[in-house]
Amino acid sequence: MSTWILNGTIVNLETNAAETKHVYIENGVIQNIMDTESELPETGIAEVIDAAGKLVSAGFIDMHVHLREPGFEYKETIATGAMSAAKGGFTAIACMPNTKPVIGTAEVVRSVLAKADAAEAARVLPYAAISVNQLGRELTDFAALKEAGAIGFTDDGVGVQSAQMMKDAMKLAASMNMPIIAHCEDETLVVGAPVAEGPFAEKHGLKGIPNESEAIHVGRDVLLAEATGVHYHVCHVSTVQSVRLIRQAKSLGVNVTAEVCPHHLLLADEDIPGLDANWKMNPPLRSRKDVEAMIEALEDGTIDMIVTDHAPHSEEEKAKGMQLAPFGIVGFETAFPLLYTKFVKTGKWTLAFLLTKLTVKPAEVFGLPWGKLEIGRSADITIVDLNTEQEVDPATFVTKGKNTPFTGWTLQGWPALTMVEGKTVWSSR
Numbered sequence: 001m002s003t004w005i006l007n008g009t010i011v012n013l014e015t016n017a018a019e020t021k022h023v024y025i026e027n028g029v030i031q032n033i034m035d036t037e038s039e040l041p042e043t044g045i046a047e048v049i050d051a052a053g054k055l056v057s058a059g060f061i062d063m064h065v066h067l068r069e070p071g072f073e074y075k076e077t078i079a080t081g082a083m084s085a086a087k088g089g090f091t092a093i094a095c096m097p098n099t100k101p102v103i104g105t106a107e108v109v110r111s112v113l114a115k116a117d118a119a120e121a122a123r124v125l126p127y128a129a130i131s132v133n134q135l136g137r138e139l140t141d142f143a144a145l146k147e148a149g150a151i152g153f154t155d156d157g158v159g160v161q162s163a164q165m166m167k168d169a170m171k172l173a174a175s176m177n178m179p180i181i182a183h184c185e186d187e188t189l190v191v192g193a194p195v196a197e198g199p200f201a202e203k204h205g206l207k208g209i210p211n212e213s214e215a216i217h218v219g220r221d222v223l224l225a226e227a228t229g230v231h232y233h234v235c236h237v238s239t240v241q242s243v244r245l246i247r248q249a250k251s252l253g254v255n256v257t258a259e260v261c262p263h264h265l266l267l268a269d270e271d272i273p274g275l276d277a278n279w280k281m282n283p284p285l286r287s288r289k290d291v292e293a294m295i296e297a298l299e300d301g302t303i304d305m306i307v308t309d310h311a312p313h314s315e316e317e318k319a320k321g322m323q324l325a326p327f328g329i330v331g332f333e334t335a336f337p338l339l340y341t342k343f344v345k346t347g348k349w350t351l352a353f354l355l356t357k358l359t360v361k362p363a364e365v366f367g368l369p370w371g372k373l374e375i376g377r378s379a380d381i382t383i384v385d386l387n388t389e390q391e392v393d394p395a396t397f398v399t400k401g402k403n404t405p406f407t408g409w410t411l412q413g414w415p416a417l418t419m420v421e422g423k424t425v426w427s428s429r
Contacts, residue, residue: 002026002046003422007036008056008383010373013360016352023056025379028422033375049424051383054416057355058373059091059380060336061362064156064181064235064259064307066328067093067124069115070108071100076312076400078112081332082121084399085310086426088332089415091380092123092370093310097134098157104129104140106148113149121425122418123380125368127181130155130169136162142172151366154181156235159217161187167224174230179366181233184217184242185282194322196284200269206323209284215241222249222256233365234258236309238283240293247302257365259307260294262331262338267291267405277318277325279405281311284327298357299349305361308335312401330401334392336384338406340413379422386413 005023010033012019022040024032034040062085068076076084078095085093095112097103103112109126116124128150132138134157142153153173160166160182173180190209195201197208218234222245225232234246237258249256263281268288272279279285297303311328318325336358343349363371370380392409394402418426 001422003049003379004040004046005049005051005056005381005383008051008054010056011352011355013352013356016350021056023381025422028379030373030375030377030379033373049383049417053387055384055386056373057382057384058359058371059382059418059420060089060358061092061368061371062090062308062310062332063094063305063362063366065093065095065310065332066098066312067095068099068312070111074314074400078115078124079119079121080398080400081310081312082116082119082124083426084332084397085122086418086420087398087415088334089336089382089384089418090122090332091382091418091420092125092368094125094127094151096154096156097127097129102129102133103127103150104132104134104145106141106144109145109148109150120423121420123420125151127152127154127156129153130160130180131165134158136160136165139165139169139172142176142178146176146178152179152181152233154183154235156181156183159183159185159187163220163224166221167228170224170228170230170232174228179231179233181235182217182221183235184214184221186213186216189213194280194284195272196269196286198269198287200272204275204322211239211241211286211290214239214283215245218242218245222246222254225249225256226252226254229255232256236261236264236283236307237294237297237303238264238286238290240290243293243297243302247297250302258303259305260298260303261307261309262335263329263405264294265291265298266338266342275322277320277322278329278403278407280322280325280327281309281329282327304365306335306339306357308332310399312399313403315402318403329403329405330397330399332399333397334404334406334411336415337411337413338409340386341411345412379419381419382415383417384413385416388412388414390414
């Protein structure tokens with residue numbers, strides 16, 4: 001099967017220069033990227049995609065998502081989640097292990113991969129649990145999990161509370177050249193708290209989650225990472241203090257990387273309109289000062305990449321209110337339009353900067369073979385209509401989750417077509 005993508009706009013990620021190009025794909029691989037003035041070679045029967053006026057990019061990569069299956073298929077399945085990701089322009093996603101059963105055995109890893117293959121949408125890269133059933137008491141079989149296809153180890157959803165357990169995990173992961181991905185949260189500081197510590201919590205009589213609950217684990221873990229030499233990756237950074245610790249660790253040569261979510265770049269606790277649980281996520285929305293620190297850290301490279309932390313829940317669960325509803329919002333289908341509209345259209349970032357944080361950086365950090373639009377690479381490609389303007393409407397989401405704080409926002413930059421290994425897996429047409 002061969003495909004021509006004609007007249008697409010390709011952005012040079014080094015210079016931000018935009019050029020109109022033709023892209024030729026055969027057998028799932030990018031074979032040629034040509035100037036539009038060039039005469040198209042004879043290629044036999046080929047599919048033709050007209051991308052005139054649209055951005056053609058390497059497919060987006062999301063290294064932090066929740067697909068809920070196995071065990072919570074009423075929230076999401078691997079198939080609906082992978083297709084929702086494709087609709088959002090993501091061609092590869094890394095799913096967290098807080099399922100039921102936990103992704104903590106080779107059998108479950110293989111099951112996730114098999115279901116992802118059957119879905120024929122975004123690639124799914126499973127993380128495996130650090131501890132058995134994510135209880136923080138006993139390490140899982142790292143070697144068997146790696147052999148089965150796990151790409152790293154994390155207890156995301158909960159923080160590893162024992163420093164000894166985390167150090168043991170880091171030593172073992174380092175010996176296998178595998179990363180440790182950490183949800184940083186000291187549970188003794190957060191029990192019963194649904195939102196961040198601050199004016200919103202005080203106004204509504206809610207217990208608040210302090211910034212220190214995250215930063216304490218970041219500080220502990222960068223010291224352990226320095227001692228063990230492991231690649232340590234910090235999930236969904238949200239506080240000034242965490243940024244300070246990561247920046248210092250990087251300056252000292254510790255192998256630490258980090259990620260941030262769109263909502264922590266865009267929203268502060270002062271933006272929460274009321275006790276609507278669609279604004280409840282973990283980490284919670286913090287202060288405006290914290291938001292500014294996330295933006296600065298992403299810009300200066302302290303934070304390496306953007307992830308969605310896509311976390312679907314049922315409408316019934318979110319209807320329980322701010323105190324009782326589960327943490328989490330969906331993110332696949334709004335991530336790029338949000339970031340393009342709020343940062344690129346306003347002139348804060350170049351388009352090249354945004355694309356780099358969604359493609360090149362996650363691929364580099366995790367050693368993935370995708371993330372660049374180059375001859376010889378797998379044709380994992382996203383085509384985006386940068387001009388279409390529309391409102392966020394959860395009724396149109398492919399994901400089962402409708403839990404988003406962005407309902408009604410008018411945004412530009414909507415993905416129009418997503419291709420994995422040369423095959424169109426989602427199209428707006």
